[in-house]
């Protein structure tokens with residue numbers, strides 16, 4: 475029986491630390507081993523064209539509008555005092571973008587009974603997040619699961635992420651993180667003692683392409699992969715390197731070979747790699763945020779193509795994982 479101690483022993487400055495959370499998803503099965511709760515934090519330094527979580531990219535709260543659920547009651551139009559809904563239910567986003575700074579922010583959402591116009595993001599304390607996560611503690615222990623911190627980029631809020639991990643670990647909850655690798659080396663060193671598992675993306679080994687498709691160079695990511703590989707040995711966590719396979723960006727044999735080459739030449743302690751086939755599940759979120767989905771028409775890689783790419787990595791001696 476696990477010795478669950480509750481949260482009495484954790485310092486109050488840790489439990490009271492505040493951060494911006496987009497969403498907390500219970501019963502997740504693809505974000506690590508077993509049944510997990512995934513905490514999606516807000517804020518990301520990258521802007522991947524294919525990102526399936528565009529609502530997590532900005533740090534601040536945003537208004538989202540799901541038109542297909544709207545009953546046309548018009549309450550939101552009456553409640554917005556800034557003219558953003560003067561020309562119809564699709565808001566003028568140049569006005570909404572500053573709403574989080576206003577005293578009566580997001581008033582348009584107050585009487586939307588179907589909740590199709592709502593706020594994405596809320597400030598939460600570590601304790602508030604922990605209170606949600608601990609509801610499923612028995613399931614984690616039965617299934618070998620735990621909590622995964624994702625986003626957005628968890629280390630875009632380094633202290634909050636560190637304090638969350640410390641709290642989970644102190645309560646014997648298995649921890650995982652999903653990170654794009656674009657963060658300070660020091661911050662990886664700080665969280666390493668509290669990790670059971672880390673997923674880090676290597677989206678492309680080609681610096682120019684990386685910048686073109688994600689908005690940033692991969693230089694610090696390549697460095698941090700090596701750092702995390704070493705830290706995984708020092709602290710005994712499982713380290714998985716992940717590549718989302720995006721048609722036209724990195725789905726060629728050459729691209730996957732270059733990624734595999736970097737990994738085999740620089741990493742010794744990682745458990746393996748995972749290739750994630752491109753999907754467009756986030757498309758509707760772009761529309762709900764009033765943004766344009768740039769990859770309209772892009773098709774997911776076929777199973778045959780994924781098999782070919784898997785073979786390349788297997789032939790390089792890389793273990794493959796699929797969660």
Ligand SMILES: C[S@@+](CC[C@H](N)C(=O)[O-])C[C@H]1O[C@@H](n2cnc3c(N)ncnc32)[C@H](O)[C@@H]1O
Nearest residue numbers: 524525526625626652653654675718750752753
């Ligand atoms: C939502 S991200 C969060 C972690 C971090 N921001 C990152 O990108 O690594 C979790 C995983 O989903 C992948 N991902 C994001 N959008 C995707 C898409 N459209 N198709 C396939 N994988 C995607 C990312 O590459 C990453 O491995």
Ligand code: SF4
Nearest residue numbers: 554558570573581582
């Ligand atoms: S987010 Fe703000 S500006 Fe935009 S419609 Fe709602 S209340 Fe108006």
Ligand code: SF4
Nearest residue numbers: 544545547548550586
């Ligand atoms: S308040 Fe909600 S349901 Fe009513 S018109 Fe606005 S978005 Fe639609």
Ligand code: SF4
Nearest residue numbers: 518520522525626654
């Ligand atoms: S790093 Fe992750 S969260 Fe950030 S834009 Fe890319 S896919 Fe989205």
